[in-house]
Amino acid sequence: MKQALKEAEAALAKDEIPIGAVVVMKDQVIARAHNLTESLNDVTAHAEMQAITSAADYLGGKYLDECTLYVTLEPCVMCAGALAWAQIGSVVYGAKDMRKRKDSVDLKKLYHPKTKIEGGLLEEECSQLLKDFFEKKRG
Amino acid sequence: MKQALKEAEAALAKDEIPIGAVVVMKDQVIARAHNLTESLNDVTAHAEMQAITSAADYLGGKYLDECTLYVTLEPCVMCAGALAWAQIGSVVYGAKDMRKRKDSVDLKKLYHPKTKIEGGLLEEECSQLLKDFFEKKRG
Numbered sequence: 001m002k003q004a005l006k007e008a009e010a011a012l013a014k015d016e017i018p019i020g021a022v023v024v025m026k027d028q029v030i031a032r033a034h035n036l037t038e039s040l041n042d043v044t045a046h047a048e049m050q051a052i053t054s055a056a057d058y059l060g061g062k063y064l065d066e067c068t069l070y071v072t073l074e075p076c077v078m079c080a081g082a083l084a085w086a087q088i089g090s091v092v093y094g095a096k097d098m099r100k101r102k103d104s105v106d107l108k109k110l111y112h113p114k115t116k117i118e119g120g121l122l123e124e125e126c127s128q129l130l131k132d133f134f135e136k137k138r139g
Numbered sequence: 140m141k142q143a144l145k146e147a148e149a150a151l152a153k154d155e156i157p158i159g160a161v162v163v164m165k166d167q168v169i170a171r172a173h174n175l176t177e178s179l180n181d182v183t184a185h186a187e188m189q190a191i192t193s194a195a196d197y198l199g200g201k202y203l204d205e206c207t208l209y210v211t212l213e214p215c216v217m218c219a220g221a222l223a224w225a226q227i228g229s230v231v232y233g234a235k236d237m238r239k240r241k242d243s244v245d246l247k248k249l250y251h252p253k254t255k256i257e258g259g260l261l262e263e264e265c266s267q268l269l270k271d272f273f274e275k276k277r278g
Contacts, residue, residue, distance in 0.1 A: 078221045
């Protein structure tokens with residue numbers, strides 16, 4: 001998760017919402033990415049999406065069932081859907097996503113049934129980075 | 140939708156699952172794409188995802204609130220999530236996605252509240268293309 005935090009800091013340096021992700025397989029980082037939605041002008045350029053694409057490219061296969069994704073913020077619906085297609089082995093996130101809609105769906109239902117999900121790793125650091133970013137934005 | 144079907148046929152020609160999408164703004168097609176998950180070895184390379192990226196690139200802005208996405212198959216969770224981020228104006232799909240899990244979520248809940256959704260346009264043609272593809276694969 002420390003590596004994912006480094007990626008989040010790289011996003012921050014580009015004035016992007018600071019979210020980072022890494023994909024780990026057998027104790028080795030095989031992909032790293034950070035949010036680039038503003039730089040690329042593309043809502044699909046979340047850290048997780050790029051990390052999935054990059055990891056699959058590295059492995060030469062679409063499925064990441066032996067991999068763990070570490071991401072600094074709880075994945076959104078789009079990313080959860082992508083992680084389901086990738087059949088990711090495990091997802092470990094830092095901060096919980098607090099922007100809940102009243103009618104929001106249970107994110108856990110969106111994943112592949114075999115995917116293990118764990119939240120709260122280095123939660124304080126992950127969430128502080130986001131809080132600082134938004135407080136600065138609000139001026 | 141006929142343009143989206145042409146894209147689906149382009150996917151078929153590459154031995155991809157035949158799904159196509161176009162983005163229309165003020166009666167003009169501003170993006171077209173087809174499924175490339177096998178060619179790119181990337182679960183995120185759905186027709187809709189590429190069409191969103193391409194349309195935003197054309198417009199120079201992330202939001203597609205004045206646009207309609209035509210897609211030959213009902214969008215999945217990932218694509219619905221991406222379309223929500225893009226705040227797409229309308230989604231019109233052809234064939235209904237029949238691969239329902241017992242505990243599957245209500246896809247309509249995943250979209251932006253302002254997005255209009257319509258299904259069943261040229262449903263027969265869209266779904267026949269997919270049926271033929273899978274029947275041939277099963278061989």
